[in-house]
Amino acid sequence: MSRPAVKPARRADAQHNAEKILEAAVTCLSRNPDASVSDIAHAAGVGRVTLYGHFPSRADLIEAALTRLLGQGDEVLERLDLAGDPREALRVLIESSWLLIAQASAVLEAAQAVLAPGRLHELHAKPEQRVGDLIGRGQAEGVFRRDLPASWLAGVMHHVIKGAATDVADGRLDRTDAPRFISETVLGACRPVDEERGPAGH
Amino acid sequence: MSRPAVKPARRADAQHNAEKILEAAVTCLSRNPDASVSDIAHAAGVGRVTLYGHFPSRADLIEAALTRLLGQGDEVLERLDLAGDPREALRVLIESSWLLIAQASAVLEAAQAVLAPGRLHELHAKPEQRVGDLIGRGQAEGVFRRDLPASWLAGVMHHVIKGAATDVADGRLDRTDAPRFISETVLGACRPVDEERGPAGH
Numbered sequence A, B: 001m002s003r004p005a006v007k008p009a010r011r012a013d014a015q016h017n018a019e020k021i022l023e024a025a026v027t028c029l030s031r032n033p034d035a036s037v038s039d040i041a042h043a044a045g046v047g048r049v050t051l052y053g054h055f056p057s058r059a060d061l062i063e064a065a066l067t068r069l070l071g072q073g074d075e076v077l078e079r080l081d082l083a084g085d086p087r088e089a090l091r092v093l094i095e096s097s098w099l100l101i102a103q104a105s106a107v108l109e110a111a112q113a114v115l116a117p118g119r120l121h122e123l124h125a126k127p128e129q130r131v132g133d134l135i136g137r138g139q140a141e142g143v144f145r146r147d148l149p150a151s152w153l154a155g156v157m158h159h160v161i162k163g164a165a166t167d168v169a170d171g172r173l174d175r176t177d178a179p180r181f182i183s184e185t186v187l188g189a190c191r192p193v194d195e196e197r198g199p200a201g202h
Helices: A008-031 A037-044 A048-054 A058-079 A086-112 A117-140 A150-169 A178-190 B008-031 B037-044 B048-054 B058-079 B086-112 B117-140 B150-169 B178-190
Strands: none
Touching: A008 A037, A008 A048, A008 A058, A008 A086, A037 A048, A037 A058, A058 A086, A058 A117, A086 A117, A086 A150, A086 A178, A117 A150, A150 A178, A150 B150, A150 B178, A178 B150, A178 B178, B008 B037, B008 B048, B008 B058, B008 B086, B037 B048, B037 B058, B058 B086, B058 B117, B086 B117, B086 B150, B086 B178, B117 B150, B150 B178
């Protein structure tokens, strides 16, 4: 159902520019949630006029960047089989999407300053629900601890992912180690506490 | 060895103002690492001139606030017995100083923009070492996992503490739950991985 092919080369160019701008927005906003439209245009190698031609305001650009990231995350998650053992499912979820989650968190932080809370919630309710449901199922099946709420454990996953992304950016963590370190840590934090805890138990 | 007692009331006032300014600096910078000198003076209920009388620049103020926080943390840790079971020691360390650690992290973030890296390192090397040593001892004694580096596990403690502080600030976590949630999570993440891990093991 494509439109009549007027100036297809120009349309392809425009599409390519929009992609470049969105990628640059994610990169810049991950580093600094206050990154300006000029910073992002510069990083994308386009002028501000071109950028504004695609995204009329900084808020539009941030919303588009966040929507794109969450869409990519959704595609990744749709392809995963999260129905089996919740531990294996959580490991696969983390290792396949930690970087997208880290980027989405950073862009979400930028978005908090410019988008309405209702719109923000709408955008990230679905991925959040997916993680919360998985952890809740693990608790119900007895493979995840129940002495801490599922919402806290889901938050811990986000905190560890964001921290790891910062560690990678600051050169304290090798990017190739990150997925395993994160998943091992979060699975450890979710494991049920057994009796033999020694003097640390209470 | 006090100086001759000229204007003792005025000296006490000045001391009181300096304390108020440092407390306001910690509060403001925890919320926003870019908080300005005016924001901090306003929160302390003093004028900018008074503030600059105590701290000639924003960098001086940030360094003083960070030094004070780290000093308070040091006092708390000095009073703790960290020599026993590393799990119990880590729990006590976290529950007694999570809030100071969260505040110090936030002020450290502000400090990164204004202090020399060498000075920064000097300021927080000691508390960092203490946590790293404790986790290393736990690994050596076999009560903490050895498949992840001690430096990463110490980082996880910081990421979870910072995340919890944000959750408390945003109303997603009750402040009274925070110490137990954090310590349970970090101890869980540090526990050695046993054999019977089910399909999630590899």
